Amino acid sequence: MNLINNHTIKSIVICFIVTAFYSCKDGNNQGDANTPAKKEFLGYVDTRVGTAASIADITVTEAEEPMGYVSPIVGNPSALTHWTPQTAKWTERIVTVPVPYWYDQEKIQGFRGTRYPNGAVVGDWGPMSLMPMTGEVVIEAEARASKFSHDSEIAKPHYYSVKLDDYNIKAEFTAASKTAFFQFTYPESKTSSVVFDGVYVPGYYKVIPEKNEIEGYTVIAGHFKNHFVAKFDKKFEVYNLDMLPNxxxxxxxxxxxxxxxxxxxxxxxxxxxxxxxxxxxxxxxxxxxxxxxxxxxxxxxxxxxxxxxxxxxxxxxxxxxxxxxxxxxxxxxxxxxxxxxxxxxxxxxxxxxxxxxxxxxxxxxxxxxxxxxxxxEPVELDPKLGPQMALKGADGNAVYVTFATKDQEKVKMKVGTSLIDIAQARANMEEEFPDFDFKKAVAKGAEVWENELNMIQVEGSEDDKSIFYTALTKCFVNPRNLNEGGRYFSPFDYQVHEGNMYTDLSIWDTFRSLHPLWVIIKPEETTDIINGMLNTYKQGGWLPKWPNPWYRSIMMGTHADAVITDAYIKGIRGFDAELAFEAMLKNATEKGNRGFSGRVGIDYFNDIGYVPTDIFGFYGEPVARTLEFSYDDYCIAQMAKALGKEDHYTDFMKRSKRYINVLDKETGLVRGKKLNGEWLPPFDKSISVWAQGTDHDTEVYYKNHTLLVPHDIPGLAEFMGGDEKLVEYLDDFFDKDMYYVGDEFSMHAPYMYNSLGKPWKTQKVVRDMLAKYFFNDVGGLPGNDDCGQVSSWYVFGAMGFYPANPGDPIYQICSPVLNKVDINVGKGKVFTIIANNNSKKNMYIQSATLNGKPYNLSWFHHNDLMQGGELIFEMGPEPNKNWGLQNNK
CATH class of the missing domain: 2.60.120.260 (Galactose-binding domain-like)
Structure with missing residues (x-):
């Protein structure tokens, strides 16, 4: 399903919804005199992109799956609670996952308040769901589910609407950071209802009919409570609690x-x-x-x-x-x-x-x-017990309220949430949506998202703009901001603190380009995120690795090192850099504890220079750990240099070269090594869970991982036998379609040509990949979006540059898909990229100017970007092999 066909219709609908606050014209809401006039881009966004299997021919091993694992999320950027239609509790794919929404499923079970990290494969912590219906109340999600048509859906980051065919109910909702606002249009019925449940776990529920409210919470792991308050604009006539078994x-x-x-x-x-x-x-x-x-x-x-x-x-x-x-x-x-x-x-x-x-x-x-x-047990319960317990407040599987409605009667309901307590949930609701004006609430959400999207204004084809702005939207869903009125409930010591805390940080993925994107367009919130990381360190003993909501012992490396270093060397301040460096040193020198895995095998890495496969075998990812520890140490070295710690700089630069210990001259690839120095057999499948499947799958894993040295391309080239040998490796790698864009191991690989004196190859490979893998379609993502990482990879590539080595203040230039890009870099400054004579055929840079002066580098510095200015490319159909070669390393 190509979604561009619906662009005009959806734009008209959205403009109608927010008519009291917006006109459907470009140029409204003029900002700083030096920044472009505000435009409206929500019409280009469809949040269902990535909810179906990729329509591209994806290189993927049997252990992976080309699914976006995203849902049509509604809510402010980094919301405490997002909301989405739920088509399934669980879905059997390669792994059983709790992704709320799949495009190929035919029924909606309810609308979920979710903390599922969009695009990841982890848990949904603290969810709740609710479902409007008519007739006899049905509690179980699959049994109560209603058929629907995708033609009746509108899926935007601030608004969702659908017709529930089995109940003849139009359901629509918007959401802010902590509160959802629903409007249900019912048919004439004496038994119109809304049922609430905890999706995967029971909950505590209490009905307060004199206030038209339901309050309660669900419990996550005994320590985290998702408190909520639901307030209706209509009186309840019936209410009941579905009791828990003993x-x-x-x-x-x-x-x-x-x-x-x-x-x-x-x-x-x-x-x-x-x-x-x-x-x-x-x-x-x-x-x-x-x-x-x-x-x-x-x-x-x-x-x-x-x-x-x-x-x-x-x-x-x-x-x-x-x-x-x-x-x-x-x-x-x-x-x-x-x-x-x-x-x-x-x-x-x-x-x-x-x-x-x-x-x-x-x-x-x-x-x-x-x-x-x-x-x-098979014992008949007193039918009066459920309503009595609902008034008193009790644990239950679900709670529901019922009322009579006239035909086309609109019933409005707000649901405030909190991790702190019920009183805070009510305060959040009253702050974010103080009245029952639904149109005003939708307009408020639209304004928030238009401001986000206007940070980068682009010109290009309608299809390219749809792909770009939908991808940009996904870059702002996570990480999750736990701030509630200046306070947060810490997942690391279970206390309420003042300050900043973020979770659902898929750092193993997002350090590569999602966080560098935020450094450019969200520097203040980047400071908040890093302060949240340091609060994690103070309360939990370690920097976060993949918090969901607290430490998870998954993935390799400690790439908070990269996030903090990249931000600091690019000028982000407002956090305790010495404390950050202390925490980074702990990552590099101590084994994890208190439920935090840290750098698994760090003692061996520091003793013998690599992580041995016979100690950390299958699932242990020992080769990947050696490569990633080396990169993290490079980042620590850069942080040490910036802080004037020369001894640490020298030491960690030496450590950053340890990746060479798992590169094998015989195969020319990475290879597992035992404690005694003996190599595993070539292409041994036990090297990783990702190396399973066919022999080709295993080779794909090895070929991708060998390139996981973004910080030392000259060193990797020397291992290969020189620059030309590494170029030959890359040529073969891309020609044989061995690059898996849906996973992150070698996302920087297309940009390596720039450092090897072949920038025109980067231009072609990136342009070809963006065209091959990304579409304005429900199957338009080439793999797990991983909290916006895959989408941010597209955003950078489409603009024409990429942070190939976070920790260095350098961006590698590729070939812009878009004809013009205006990036609001703050303080009234704009960095503009223009691609003249640009087309699908004219993908090669012929020449360039930066601020009116000839430019012959295949990269530019972060300072060039943040000072504002204009980078202009002249494009053509054939490569100019003389452009971009000046000081290309």
């Missing part, structure tokens, strides 16, 4: 549960720790018992269940990661929830007085651990 405790398992814990994730060998639990109703932030590893352990729980009634019993098992449950030796639950929490249900007919052996096997991944076993 916890399986001593009343049902008299002798409790024997718990056997293993310090491996395969139940191998003898248990390392054996304890007894009276019930399984726990949220473990770290280890479940003394002597058990915090991550990647396994457990076996066994107990004897004694039925008190005859009939159907419903077991609900809420866990995380991998879980199997057996009753009398028969497996009844077998689930793997990848890095995420979920609830599995099993129904069984049991006989009063009979004993049933229950066994639960649990396989832990990273982060926290949940283990809750409940059972609903």
């Amino acid at each position: 916890v399986v405790d001593a009343n049902l398992v008299p002798e409790g549960f024997k718990a056997e814990y293993y310090n491996n994730d395969k139940l191998e060998g003898k248990p390392d720790v054996i304890v007894n639990h009276s019930e399984l109703n726990y949220d473990w932030l770290k280890e479940p018992a003394k002597g058990v590893k915090a991550d990647f352990f396994s457990a076996r729980y066994t107990g004897t269940f004694v039925a008190r009634h005859t009939g159907e019993h419903t077991f609900e098992l809420t866990t995380k990661d991998g879980t199997r449950m057996y009753i009398n030796g028969n497996m009844v639950i077998d689930e793997w929830k990848y890095r995420a929490t979920g609830t599995n249900v099993h129904k069984a007919n049991l006989t009063k007085g009979e004993k049933y052996e229950i066994r639960i096997e649990y396989y832990d991944g990273s982060s926290t651990t949940e283990m809750h076993l409940r059972c609903s």
